[in-house]
Structures are given as C-alpha cells and as structure tokens.
Amino acid sequence: MIKSLYRLMIELTNRRWTSALLQSFARSKWSRWAIPSFSRIYNINEREMERELKEYPSLHEFFIRRLKEGARITDESPDSVVSPVDAVIENIGSIQSSRIITVKGKDYSISEMLGENKAKKYTDGTYMIFYLSPSHYHRIHSPVTGKVADQWVLGSKSYPVNKWGLKYGRSTLSKNYRSITEVMHGTASIAIVKVGAMFVNSIELIHEGDQLEKGKEMAYFTFGSTVILLFEKGRFELNPSIKTPAHIKVGERIGNIL
Structure with missing residues (x-):
C-alpha cells in the first residue's frame, strides 16, 4: 500500500509541466529571496563559496555555485x-555475473543502466554509488585523467534517489534519466553514470573535446542526485579506509586504477 501510494505521488508530480514550473521559479529573480533560508536549512558552508550569498541572482545560480580556488585539493x-x-x-560492491548490482536489498540491472552493448565489459567489476543531497556542492569533476570514449543519454522520468526513492521507486538507478560518460584511463575503462533526480532531469555537460583531466569540472546537476562509477574486473583497487556510508569531497582519493 505504501509503495503504491508513494509511486502514485511521484507519478503525479514528476510531469513535464511540474518540472517546467520548478525550473521557471528556480531561475526567476523571485527565487533569490529563498536563498538565505535554503542555505540555513541545508547548512551550506558559505565560506567556501566563490561569491557572496547576496550576489546570486536566482536559486538556480546558487544551487550550481562554484567554490573558491583551492577549496578542494585533488590527489x-x-x-x-x-x-x-x-x-x-x-554503497560499494561487485557487479554480479548476471550484470546486476544490489543496493539496499534491491537488484538493479547494469544492462538497463548502460544499455545492453555496454554492460558486458563491467561484469564482475566494481561499482560505487555517490549520493548528493541538496546541501552538497553540485558540480561534477572527472575522477581520472583520460579520453572520452563515448557519451550517451538514457531514460526520461526521474524518481527521487534518496532512501525512499531507492526503497519504493521503479528501479531508480537503472531507469531514471541518466547521462553516461565512458572514459579510458590507459587501457582501463570507467563508466561515469550521472543520474537525474526528482522533477528536474537537467545534467549539463561542460567539458570541451574528448580529454578529461582529473579533478577538473566536467558537468553539473541542477538538482540533488547520484553519481555511479563502474570499473572493469581487476582494474580498480578501493582505498581500504573507505567504509560506507562515507562522506567524501571532490578530489579525495577513493582508490587506484590497476
């Protein structure tokens, strides 16, 4: 009953017109009055922001804020x-031979997440799931230096990716709107899966050309969401100090390519 009610609520609110309304408000000058309360409620660290709170013309601009030079150090x-x-x-785990990952007791299909043609190479590899709340800095940086081998988009609607979305949503991680970038670091392939969140399916790619540099910006979310990293079998060694749930910042080492 709870599952059905939750899904109905999301279906009713996750429509094109509700997304348009939310985007319209967030980009309007009127939304700037919500910035101080948003910052206070989500305990935003204003000292590391590139600009003063009063300098952001809209809630959208505040949400995609950049940080001061040196606020994040890249390994x-x-x-x-x-x-x-x-x-x-x-969550961190192994991609099973049936090409699924199991998160909070639910199975997610890598074949659906990436597309059937891309899934095979990651069988028996490693996945890592990074959840961004509204309080987080929402720009996405490259986890490695390498060449972009491919980029593609799948899905349309987006369920929330918080604990309720993972529990009651319809395969949120593998069916939500998502933008995927596959990067080659030497001979190792890494899939960077950027998953859209409730209401706003906006994931903006900002890198130019086919080269990515570790720690440099490559995209940003316009709403809280999730990033999933997929590594091939035997090509990734996890930093042993990481135990989930683990708070992490851009540029901190999560492991090594083998």
Whole structure:
C-alpha cells in the first residue's frame, strides 16, 4: 500500500509541466529571496563559496555555485581515482555475473543502466554509488585523467534517489534519466553514470573535446542526485579506509586504477 501510494505521488508530480514550473521559479529573480533560508536549512558552508550569498541572482545560480580556488585539493598520484563529487558514498560492491548490482536489498540491472552493448565489459567489476543531497556542492569533476570514449543519454522520468526513492521507486538507478560518460584511463575503462533526480532531469555537460583531466569540472546537476562509477574486473583497487556510508569531497582519493 505504501509503495503504491508513494509511486502514485511521484507519478503525479514528476510531469513535464511540474518540472517546467520548478525550473521557471528556480531561475526567476523571485527565487533569490529563498536563498538565505535554503542555505540555513541545508547548512551550506558559505565560506567556501566563490561569491557572496547576496550576489546570486536566482536559486538556480546558487544551487550550481562554484567554490573558491583551492577549496578542494585533488590527489595527484598518477593512477589514483578521486571522488567526482561532494557526496556520501552510499554503497560499494561487485557487479554480479548476471550484470546486476544490489543496493539496499534491491537488484538493479547494469544492462538497463548502460544499455545492453555496454554492460558486458563491467561484469564482475566494481561499482560505487555517490549520493548528493541538496546541501552538497553540485558540480561534477572527472575522477581520472583520460579520453572520452563515448557519451550517451538514457531514460526520461526521474524518481527521487534518496532512501525512499531507492526503497519504493521503479528501479531508480537503472531507469531514471541518466547521462553516461565512458572514459579510458590507459587501457582501463570507467563508466561515469550521472543520474537525474526528482522533477528536474537537467545534467549539463561542460567539458570541451574528448580529454578529461582529473579533478577538473566536467558537468553539473541542477538538482540533488547520484553519481555511479563502474570499473572493469581487476582494474580498480578501493582505498581500504573507505567504509560506507562515507562522506567524501571532490578530489579525495577513493582508490587506484590497476
């Protein structure tokens, strides 16, 4: 009963017109009056922001804010993999031979998440799930230096990706709107899956060309969401100090490419 009610509520609110209304308000000058309360409620660290609170013309501009130079330090070890986002690492595990990952007791299909043609190479590999709440910095940085091998978009609607969305949503991680970037670091392939959140399916790619540099911006979310990293079998070694749930910041080492 709870599951059905929850899904009905999301279906009713996750429509094109509700998304348009939310986007219209967030980008309007009227939304700037909501910024101080938003910052206070979500305990935003204003000292690390690039601009003063009063300088943001809209809630949208505040949400996609940049940080001051030096606010995040990127691990420079040649084969290190760093966190692409400020987030909570909610889950880490092995991709099963049936090409699924299990998160909070639910199975998610890698074939659906990436597309059937892309899923095979990640069988028996490693996945990491990074959840961004509204309180987090929402720009996405490259976890490695490498060449973009492919980019594609799948899905349309988006259920929330908080604990209720993961519990009651319709395969949120593998069916939500998502933008996928596949990067080659040497001979190792890494899939960076950027999952859209409730209402707003906006994931903006900002990198130019096919080269990514570790720690540099590559995209941003316009609403809280999730990033999933997928690694091939035997090509990734996790930083042993990471225990979920783990709070992490952009540029911090999460492991090494083997």
